Amino acid sequence: MTLKIGIAGTGWFGKMHAEKLSAMEGVQISAFCGTSSEKAEAAASPYRDARGYESIEQMLDDRKLDAVYVCTPPFAHGEIELALVERGIPFLVEKPIGVDEDTPNRIRNAINEKGLVTSVGYHFRYMDSTSRAKDLLAVRKPLMALGQWMGSMPGVYWWRHMNTSGGQFVEQTTHIVDLMRYLLGDVNEVYAAYGYMNKAEQDEDVTVPNIGSVTMKLASGAVATISNTCGIQGGHHAGLQIYTDAGVLDIAGDALIDKEVSKTTKYQSSSNPYIRENEAFLHAIRTGDRSGILSTYDDAWHTHQVTMAANKSAMTGLPVKLRK
Numbered sequence: 001m002t003l004k005i006g007i008a009g010t011g012w013f014g015k016m017h018a019e020k021l022s023a024m025e026g027v028q029i030s031a032f033c034g035t036s037s038e039k040a041e042a043a044a045s046p047y048r049d050a051r052g053y054e055s056i057e058q059m060l061d062d063r064k065l066d067a068v069y070v071c072t073p074p075f076a077h078g079e080i081e082l083a084l085v086e087r088g089i090p091f092l093v094e095k096p097i098g099v100d101e102d103t104p105n106r107i108r109n110a111i112n113e114k115g116l117v118t119s120v121g122y123h124f125r126y127m128d129s130t131s132r133a134k135d136l137l138a139v140r141k142p143l144m145a146l147g148q149w150m151g152s153m154p155g156v157y158w159w160r161h162m163n164t165s166g167g168q169f170v171e172q173t174t175h176i177v178d179l180m181r182y183l184l185g186d187v188n189e190v191y192a193a194y195g196y197m198n199k200a201e202q203d204e205d206v207t208v209p210n211i212g213s214v215t216m217k218l219a220s221g222a223v224a225t226i227s228n229t230c231g232i233q234g235g236h237h238a239g240l241q242i243y244t245d246a247g248v249l250d251i252a253g254d255a256l257i258d259k260e261v262s263k264t265t266k267y268q269s270s271s272n273p274y275i276r277e278n279e280a281f282l283h284a285i286r287t288g289d290r291s292g293i294l295s296t297y298d299d300a301w302h303t304h305q306v307t308m309a310a311n312k313s314a315m316t317g318l319p320v321k322l323r324k
């Protein structure tokens, strides 16, 4: 059976997903929707029989789709997901799932009521290095973790404003928070400090803080600190170091370095995490077996709670308790 896929969002990542999907057996890119029919038609043009639409409703009224990939900017969530839930169409949505708490709450409740198949684009979970770390952590006790996303300010307009991206911790560093939750479990309490250095050198309309550290108490008793900056020009690095009772696991990019007392072992990922993410989602649609989906909407909602709590803590100067 050929699965017909629609893509919401005509930018970088909508096109990336469409390219990967179109190379898969039994998958057809059938439609794009965006903020204008011209942009959507242009994005659809490389795919035979695909059409472009200027709204999700138009796309869903005109095309019978088996699934939709939601690749809109963080602020443009809500209407699209709720329309998909209403029509019972499974979807994969890119992270972050929103810039506030209310919209993801409403989407999560609607999904849970319907029992819809969903997936969220936390692709770090699908890296070989991550699954190796998970295996190692089955026999080691994590004591604490340090994580970071250190880089420069992306160029897209929506990334630079708190109300359209949620800021770096919500938009980007959420990958590391999610990786930490996947490997170390849930978060009980969040303390954050954000800052804005070299303001004079930035464009005036930038409102996202460009430095920050967030300390979390985990349900397991472990403590983690994840820091980020979007203010440096070079030396970019994103990763998570897990300090266990039997060595340090360092996940960086697509490799895992395991530093034990007497030896260091490097595990290099070989498969593409985006392809594995697609395979798991499409398999669930075809067969009903959801076991390969490593990040559901419900799970991603918990990661979003943590990043929202970090923003709240940074704003108030107070810790935020997520659970007792």
Ligand SMILES: NC(=O)c1ccc[n+]([C@@H]2O[C@H](COP(=O)([O-])OP(=O)(O)OC[C@H]3O[C@@H](n4cnc5c(N)ncnc54)[C@H](O)[C@@H]3O)[C@@H](O)[C@H]2O)c1
Residues within 6 Å of the ligand: 008, 009, 010, 011, 012, 013, 014, 033, 034, 035, 071, 072, 073, 074, 076, 094, 095, 096, 121, 122, 123, 156, 171
């Ligand atoms: N998982 C990853 O590694 C990864 C990497 C890059 C981007 N992303 C995520 O993908 C999402 C999109 O990022 P991007 O880089 O493609 O952004 P982009 O700015 O390149 O594209 C976003 C597109 O969405 C369209 N859009 C805006 N509002 C819309 C609406 N209401 N309905 C339909 N379309 C709308 C815009 O016109 C634009 O074409 C972001 O949430 C980003 O975090 C994830």
